[in-house]
Amino acid sequence: MKANSSWLAWGLLVMALTFSNLCAAQTQGGESESERWFTVDALNTGLGEPPEEANRVTPRESIRSFLDLTGQEEYAAAAHMLNLAELSEDEQREQGSELARQLAEVFQRGEWLSVSDLPGREDAVIEDPAGQNPRVGETRRNVEVSSLKADGETYDIRLGRYRAGDQEPVWLIMPISVSYIPALYEQYGPSALESYIPKRLQASFGILRIWEWIAIPLFVLFSGLVGWGVHRLIGLMSKWLPSGVSSIFASQIGMPAALIAMSLVTQMVLDYVVSFSAVATTTFRVLLISIMAWGVGTIALRLVDTIMLRLTRRIVGEIDDTKPRDERRLLTSLYALRRGIILITVTAVSIYILGQVQLFETLGLSILASASVLAVLVGVAGQTVLGNILASFQLSFAKPIRIGDLVIFEGEWCYVEGIFYTFIRLRSWDERRLIVPVTYFTSKPFDNLSVKSTKMYRSLTLTLHLSANIGLLRDKFLEFAKEEDSVIEHHKLLCYVTAQTGTAQTVTCYLMTSDPLAGWTAEMNLREKLLTFIRDNHPEWWPREIVVISHNDIARGAQGKSSGEVDSVEVKPSE
Numbered sequence: 001m002k003a004n005s006s007w008l009a010w011g012l013l014v015m016a017l018t019f020s021n022l023c024a025a026q027t028q029g030g031e032s033e034s035e036r037w038f039t040v041d042a043l044n045t046g047l048g049e050p051p052e053e054a055n056r057v058t059p060r061e062s063i064r065s066f067l068d069l070t071g072q073e074e075y076a077a078a079a080h081m082l083n084l085a086e087l088s089e090d091e092q093r094e095q096g097s098e099l100a101r102q103l104a105e106v107f108q109r110g111e112w113l114s115v116s117d118l119p120g121r122e123d124a125v126i127e128d129p130a131g132q133n134p135r136v137g138e139t140r141r142n143v144e145v146s147s148l149k150a151d152g153e154t155y156d157i158r159l160g161r162y163r164a165g166d167q168e169p170v171w172l173i174m175p176i177s178v179s180y181i182p183a184l185y186e187q188y189g190p191s192a193l194e195s196y197i198p199k200r201l202q203a204s205f206g207i208l209r210i211w212e213w214i215a216i217p218l219f220v221l222f223s224g225l226v227g228w229g230v231h232r233l234i235g236l237m238s239k240w241l242p243s244g245v246s247s248i249f250a251s252q253i254g255m256p257a258a259l260i261a262m263s264l265v266t267q268m269v270l271d272y273v274v275s276f277s278a279v280a281t282t283t284f285r286v287l288l289i290s291i292m293a294w295g296v297g298t299i300a301l302r303l304v305d306t307i308m309l310r311l312t313r314r315i316v317g318e319i320d321d322t323k324p325r326d327e328r329r330l331l332t333s334l335y336a337l338r339r340g341i342i343l344i345t346v347t348a349v350s351i352y353i354l355g356q357v358q359l360f361e362t363l364g365l366s367i368l369a370s371a372s373v374l375a376v377l378v379g380v381a382g383q384t385v386l387g388n389i390l391a392s393f394q395l396s397f398a399k400p401i402r403i404g405d406l407v408i409f410e411g412e413w414c415y416v417e418g419i420f421y422t423f424i425r426l427r428s429w430d431e432r433r434l435i436v437p438v439t440y441f442t443s444k445p446f447d448n449l450s451v452k453s454t455k456m457y458r459s460l461t462l463t464l465h466l467s468a469n470i471g472l473l474r475d476k477f478l479e480f481a482k483e484e485d486s487v488i489e490h491h492k493l494l495c496y497v498t499a500q501t502g503t504a505q506t507v508t509c510y511l512m513t514s515d516p517l518a519g520w521t522a523e524m525n526l527r528e529k530l531l532t533f534i535r536d537n538h539p540e541w542w543p544r545e546i547v548v549i550s551h552n553d554i555a556r557g558a559q560g561k562s563s564g565e566v567d568s569v570e571v572k573p574s575e
Contacts, residue, residue, distance in 0.1 A: 036123060037141050037161040037169040043083065046092030050080040056170035059143050059159045060118040067115070070104035071204075078104070083162060083172040086179060099178060102185040103157075109188040109275050110148045111282065119143060122169075124161070142174060150187035155180040191275050212276055219269065226265045227258035234258075249306040256295040256302070263292040293349040304341050342421075391438040392421055401448055406516055408447035409436070413516075429517070449516045455488070458519040460527045461498075462507045464534070468541040470497055470507065473530070477509045480529045486518035487511050504543040 044050075053069060054077060055061040062081055069078035079096030082103070087095060107113050119125070123139040142160040149155070157177045163169040201211040208216075231254045238250035267288055270281065401407060405416045407426070414426035414434060424441050426434040449456060464473075474495040481487045489512040499506035509526065513519025534541050 035141065036139055037163045040085065040162050040164050043085075043162060043164045043167075043170070043172070044080060044092055044096075046084070046087070046089030047076075047080055047096055051077045053077060054080045056081065056172065057168075058118075058120055058122055059124055059145075059171050060115055060120045062159060062171040063113075063118060063145060064115050066100070067104070067107065070100060075100040075104075081172060082178050083160065083175050084178060086175045099181050102181050102189065103173070105190065106148070106157075106181065106184045106188045107146070108277055109190075109281060110184065111146050113146055118145065118159075145173075148184055148188070150183050153183075155184055157184075188275065191273060208277055208280060212280060215274065216276070216280060219266075219274070222269075223262045223266045227262040230261040231255065231258040249302060252302045252305070253299050256298040259291045260295040260299075263288045263295070297345045297349045300345055301342060304337075336419075391442050392419055392424075395419055395424075395438065395442065401446075402450075405448055405450040407449065409434070409441070410444065410446075456513055456516045456519050457510060458513050458523045459508055459510050460523050460530075462509075462527075462530060462534075463504050463543055464507055464541045465543050466500070466503070466505055468505065468507070468534075468538070470495075473507060473534075476533050477526065477530060480526050481509075481511050481522075484511075484522045484525060486514050486522045488514050503545065 050056070053065060053074075055065045066078050066081040069075075069081075075097040078100040079092075082096065082099060084092045084096055084099075119127075119140075124141075124143050126135050126138050126140065140161075142158050144156055144158050146157045147154060148157070155177075157180070158174045159171045160174040161169050161171050197211050201209070201214075203210055205213060234250060234254040234257055238247050238254075241247040241250055266284065270276070270284060275281070276284070395401060401416050401419075401424075403416055403419065407414055407416060409426065412426070412434065413429045416424065417427045417433070418425040419438075422438060424436045424438055426436060428434060462473075477495045478490075478493055481493050482490055487493075492510070492512045494510040496508060497505050498508040509530075511519075511522065511526070513522050
């Protein structure tokens, strides 16, 4: 009896497990089916049976069939690609063809549609060969075909997978997207001007229509004339304005202002006058956004440059080391600020352009992969440029040199005239300009004669006879030095004998000057005055050579004179 009960218990357990597995399988199957398609009672009953040309098995084939049928103006057949569930049977027959025609115009004139980017499988499974998408392998029952903007609102055209009864599931434009068609047609449909274009010119020729091949060059020429007029007008304004910062600013914004005017006029014509095909519209949109962003950014940078020029002229003036350190430091900081503004502007403009153009959404992930490879190549090739940029920021913030500093670089006396992204511009004493890469400049030692103060010790050396009166010479040096305006701190004036040989002595005079170049001038003036004093008053102080002649030399000299070989002999006694 116990054995039978045990077998009965095991049998009940097995039946329970089997039943639970069947229930779970049925539940999973129901959930999977609901995720694979939308179940409906009927599809487009007012349109009749779909034609054989309507392939609606995959998203890609559904849109391709729609474009082929509308290209042949078979709008009634193309209406079978729309889910007209929101319309009654009579409305489906009356409005289906017109809605298909309007959607075809939207596709042709709106965003450039690439059918190849749509899924080619019936289940629209997410495929990712790189394996980086966490949803890879997931089936979908609706996919996005296009995303368009009208009156500031975004409208998505989506395909949905529908199954009516026991029929095979098909991909159709979803009812919510069908309801968007009139609003999108209002935005992207043909303009009033196109109603006057002859029918034969509206035929397609390549990627554009015949009339577009004629209108686009005229359109570009008209925009160019508008830009030329704006450029000329701003040029005249810069001449009318009084000379100064305002006229300089006006003369620098002619080209970007002309490009902005061309972009605005072009956009107005595209919005209100004429509407081109999607290929031309997308191309113009990318160009207009890029040109507009570049023009606004350029004008902003020109404004910054003008403000800097005004501050430079008002606060700093001429770039040299005679100005106080604080003013040179301010000018250096302004240059650093300018580079920072340029970097921020370029970054912001690039982000804006990519965001507006929606580059990656339009052209697909292949462009993203290509851009990644290109970024690596540019990064490797641009290491030198990047190093110069970082080094320029380091110089601007650490300030081992400042705008206006006097430096000695590789034996050249130069003023630092500008610190830019990739190079430093130095002005030599003879008005030459040395262009030095930033990394090369920072890798070489240099003398900054203005780093703490522009004061500088100068020295001049005279070689005189041993009989020269050093006390008298020192008094004259002090007298002449105090007459020089650039000689300062008179208590530091020095004059000493710094070397001596058997025939001469070396006298060195030291003086403190207000700045290096003025010190060089003072040194030259003092040397000239001291030499003039010695020449006019004590010519015996000039160094002389001592020659000792023996009696035999005298005899040979006399003999040579008798033979006509020596004209004269001067005998100097030994000292």
